[in-house]
Ligand code: SF4
């Protein structure tokens with residue numbers, strides 16, 4: 633049966649692993665860091681089904697990432713070709729470890745491209761991603777120039793993750809973004825390790841782990857506030873249901889926060905099961921009852937935020953106005 637309303641965003645991991653080793657990320661901190669990728673043949677089948685069953689429509693964006701680094705895919709041009717065959721808009725998020733093949737095909741349906749940065753110095757990169765900062769900066773510059781050189785008019789965005797040790801690097805990174813005309817989004821880094829986050833929320837995280845985490849992450853002191861509002865939490869309608877999240881094996885996981893390989897969090901496989909059955913299962917996942925009931929869902933959905941002191945400068949304001957105008961003129965609201 634065809635779904636009535638397509639999803640606005642579908643996260644479909646074409647690569648399950650990542651080269652970086654971010655300690656607060658499920659992928660970077662886990663043994664599945666080097667897991668596999670989807671073959672172009674399976675991707676084509678999955679995409680065809682998502683379109684046929686109404687999950688993807690003309691207003692949808694297919695984001696080729698969630699737990700992994702998409703530019704590590706060994707045949708990205710073929711993945712892009714399949715997307716272009718269906719004329720679906722797509723998005724990427726990358727740590728800029730690698731520069732993909734950039735040509736007219738690459739930018740044809742590219743909606744936006746996000747660069748995920750853990751600071752603006754080698755010291756910060758040594759502490760979080762454990763990759764080469766200069767190389768990331770050079771690759772970002774090259775990707776932006778090459779995409780624009782092939783006619784790309786959409787957005788580039790830098791998601792700058794703020795830790796206690798890199799607050800001074802926000803401004804230099806913003807200047808870098810301004811020079812290249814990239815939208816700059818500074819936001820507090822979060823604990824993206826499901827089991828530890830749950831333990832933290834229910835007060836069972838070992839003190840030594842809490843002490844390690846709170847040495848780097850800001851905002852953990854807000855969590856008890858969410859627990860106090862437990863009654864409100866029980867009526868919380870989780871916005872994660874507005875998205876669909878798939879692994880490189882085509883498994884649909886309840887949401888992007890959960891470890892992808894645990895059967896208790898999976899709702900079915902897009903290649904094997906009808907979409908409606910998958911979505912019906914997702915509506916009744918026990919993990920959601922627990923997550924909403926503990927207040928964790930309310931916390932998760934409000935934990936990514938910019939510092940209150942951050943002010944957009946003129947250059948960033950102009951970029952936003954330009955984006956709005958582009959969307960108006962392309963009829964995409
Ligand atoms: S770069 Fe992104 S996906 Fe890779 S380990 Fe870091 S946070 Fe996780």
Ligand code: SF4
Nearest residue numbers: 870872887920923929
């Ligand atoms: S309730 Fe929790 S586990 Fe369920 S979709 Fe929302 S954030 Fe994910």
